[in-house]
Amino acid sequence: xxAFFLALLKSRAGLFGFLLVSVFVLAAALAPYxxxxxxxxxxxxxxxxxxxxxxxxxxxxxxxGTDELGRDILSRxxxxxxxxxxxxxxAVILGGIVGTLLGIVAGYxxxxxxxxxxxxxxIQLALPLMLLALLVVAALGPSTRNLVIVLALTSWLRYARIxxxxxxxxxxxxxxxxxxxxxxxTWRIMLKHLLPNVMTPALVIATLELARIIxxxxxxxxxxxxxxxxxxxxxRMLADGRVYISTAWxxxxxxxxxxxxxxxxxxxxxxxxxxxxxxxxxxxx
Amino acid sequence: xxxxxxxxxxxxxxxxxxxxxxxxNDVSYSLxxxxxxxxxxxxxxxxxxxxxxxxxxxxxxxxxIVSGEVLFNGRDLLALSQRxxxxxxxxxxxxxxxxxxxxxxxxxxxERQIAEPLRRHxxxxxxxxxxxxxxxxxxxxxxxxxxxxxxxxxxxSGGMRQRVMIAIGISCNPKLLIADEATTALDVTVQxxxxxxxxxxxxxxxxxxxxxxxxxxxxxxxADTVQVMYGGRIMERGPVRAVFxxxxxxxxxxxxxxxxxxxxxxxxxxxxxxxxPPDLTKxxxxxxxxxxxxxxxxxxxxxxxxxxxxEGSVAGHKAAAWYDLRAELAAxxxxx
Numbered sequence: 001x002x003a004f005f006l007a008l009l010k011s012r013a014g015l016f017g018f019l020l021v022s023v024f025v026l027a028a029a030l031a032p033y034x035x036x037x038x039x040x041x042x043x044x045x046x047x048x049x050x051x052x053x054x055x056x057x058x059x060x061x062x063x064x065g066t067d068e069l070g071r072d073i074l075s076r077x078x079x080x081x082x083x084x085x086x087x088x089x090x091a092v093i094l095g096g097i098v099g100t101l102l103g104i105v106a107g108y109x110x111x112x113x114x115x116x117x118x119x120x121x122x123i124q125l126a127l128p129l130m131l132l133a134l135l136v137v138a139a140l141g142p143s144t145r146n147l148v149i150v151l152a153l154t155s156w157l158r159y160a161r162i163x164x165x166x167x168x169x170x171x172x173x174x175x176x177x178x179x180x181x182x183x184x185x186t187w188r189i190m191l192k193h194l195l196p197n198v199m200t201p202a203l204v205i206a207t208l209e210l211a212r213i214i215x216x217x218x219x220x221x222x223x224x225x226x227x228x229x230x231x232x233x234x235x236r237m238l239a240d241g242r243v244y245i246s247t248a249w250x251x252x253x254x255x256x257x258x259x260x261x262x263x264x265x266x267x268x269x270x271x272x273x274x275x276x277x278x279x280x281x282x283x284x285x
Numbered sequence: 286x287x288x289x290x291x292x293x294x295x296x297x298x299x300x301x302x303x304x305x306x307x308x309x310n311d312v313s314y315s316l317x318x319x320x321x322x323x324x325x326x327x328x329x330x331x332x333x334x335x336x337x338x339x340x341x342x343x344x345x346x347x348x349x350i351v352s353g354e355v356l357f358n359g360r361d362l363l364a365l366s367q368r369x370x371x372x373x374x375x376x377x378x379x380x381x382x383x384x385x386x387x388x389x390x391x392x393x394x395x396e397r398q399i400a401e402p403l404r405r406h407x408x409x410x411x412x413x414x415x416x417x418x419x420x421x422x423x424x425x426x427x428x429x430x431x432x433x434x435x436x437x438x439x440x441x442s443g444g445m446r447q448r449v450m451i452a453i454g455i456s457c458n459p460k461l462l463i464a465d466e467a468t469t470a471l472d473v474t475v476q477x478x479x480x481x482x483x484x485x486x487x488x489x490x491x492x493x494x495x496x497x498x499x500x501x502x503x504x505x506x507x508a509d510t511v512q513v514m515y516g517g518r519i520m521e522r523g524p525v526r527a528v529f530x531x532x533x534x535x536x537x538x539x540x541x542x543x544x545x546x547x548x549x550x551x552x553x554x555x556x557x558x559x560x561x562p563p564d565l566t567k568x569x570x571x572x573x574x575x576x577x578x579x580x581x582x583x584x585x586x587x588x589x590x591x592x593x594x595x596e597g598s599v600a601g602h603k604a605a606a607w608y609d610l611r612a613e614l615a616a617x618x619x620x621x
Contacts, residue, residue, distance in 0.1 A: 174383070175387060177388075181375060182405065183372065197390070
């Protein structure tokens with residue numbers, strides 16, 4: 001653990017990503033205790049108030065302004081991050097586990113298993129993602145759990161495709177033969193020998209997927225299939241504020257920046273993690 | 286005493302789009318406990334495939350064990366289920382493979398890889414396994430073992446990695462260690478060190494060894510018995526000294542003649558066996574070496590010679606030939 005942080009201190013990009021992710025996670029975790037206005041309370045007397053930085057700590061100050069219903073944007077971003085980050089993280093983890101395991105299974109067994117799995121991937125890739133998501137949400141009904149399922153469903157195939165290709169190459173390597181030769185069974189080979197070898201690509205896909213999923217979540221919320229109002233979510237805030245962009249720029253700008261920074265910090269941290277856990281790069285440092 | 290390993294009429298084929306490849310044809314031999322057997326042959330002679338097929342390490346399909354028995358300690362390995370074979374592999378039969386650069390998993394520490402068979406077969410805890418790993422690393426001559434155990438394969442040189450592979454191979458004290466081209470990928474000085482190590486280990490732990498190689502020199506320095514394979518068949522077999530000094534099969538003779546002799550007879554061109562390796566997709570009829578053999582007779586092309594005791598040599602020296610190589614050589618006055 002100590003070595004982990006020491007290594008982190010040496011990488012500026014990694015440290016920046018780590019600190020930013022920590023800030024977001026802490027803000028999300030501590031949102032109710034930060035003394036922010038209630039995110040869902042509207043105040044029609046204070047509609048679309050521009051950001052004001054004077055008297056920052058006085059009640060009624062709106063550092064990021066208010067939206068068309070007079071709700072405080074800072075508070076909505078912080079509270080929205082709880083839902084957005086939780087959904088995105090859950091979807092990335094779910095999609096990543098399912099996709100990676102299916103990719104390993106397809107690449108290791110090849111033959112019929114591989115063909116069936118990869119045709120499912122092909123069929124799903126041929127369907128527009130948004131249509132699929134709409135269908136599933138329409139069938140299951142909008143809820144946080146279903147949203148996670150839908151997002152994971154759009155995500156698993158990216159892992160499966162790439163991991164399968166890696167495993168196809170890895171299974172022919174001699175160390176897999178030597179694993180067989182020491183008496184390792186199929187599951188041991190898949191989980192103990194192949195899985196650690198595909199963690200690096202899986203982690204890279206995960207960081208890219210997290211960014212894509214946050215935006216997809218925003219798109220689904222925009223279409224009214226994501227988080228239901230009046231609960232705040234970044235995607236919904238973008239969707240609602242879009243109409244007022246010429247008169248009240250802050251309504252869309254701040255949630256947009258929040259999405260941007262989250263995606264950026266996760267990518268930076270992910271890049272660093274990938275390098276850190278690659279044994280070849282570790283000793284060169 | 287019954288031999289440790291007895292291979293009877295082992296025949297292995299691969300079904301490929303180009304036809305059936307007859308990789309191993311009717312191979313029979315036995316191996317006593319404590320013996321070191323060197324199996325020599327060129328690529329495609331069936332030497333590796335026969336060893337891998339004994340413990341179910343060839344992919345089926347395309348591979349197919351057509352017939353035969355492999356009696357190991359009195360049990361027929363070919364009749365065992367996959368689950369039973371898992372118990373044999375690594376525990377009773379250890380393997381060392383050719384390329385130490387690719388035979389180790391690049392993302393796992395050395396310790397985890399050596400500990401794996403120990404934990405798998407003996408159910409050792411992580412700390413028990415760690416003690417044994419350090420012991421094993423010291424046994425195969427890796428200095429600073431406790432620290433090195435925590436490193437990754439890329440931090441080891443080729444020779445050191447092959448030592449690690451050997452440590453994995455002998456970790457469970459197997460009765461039989463099969464080394465498949467274990468020194469081929471190493472340079473000559475490192476190769477010599479590894480061979481020294483294996484000789485040393487044999488003295489210490491007394492494992493029976495099958496050493497598969499294409500290098501006659503390696504066999505000469507290591508093995509008790511040598512077995513020459515060609516086209517999936519055993520061409521000649523016997524005590525190293527007898528086979529090297531008195532070869533009775535033209536292929537063995539060709540192999541020995543194509544070894545460099547350190548300039549003993551001045552600058553001479555090395556002998557080259559004429560022709561190309563056999564097409565294994567053809568039905569294996571006759572002596573597989575016949576098309577390349579200057580001494581071949583008509584009979585060699587149509588009838589497969591049996592592997593029989595040779596006359597006028599030591600016991601256990603067997604060769605498969607219809608012709609009398611000794612007489613032919615005397616007639617042409619060519620010496621090996």
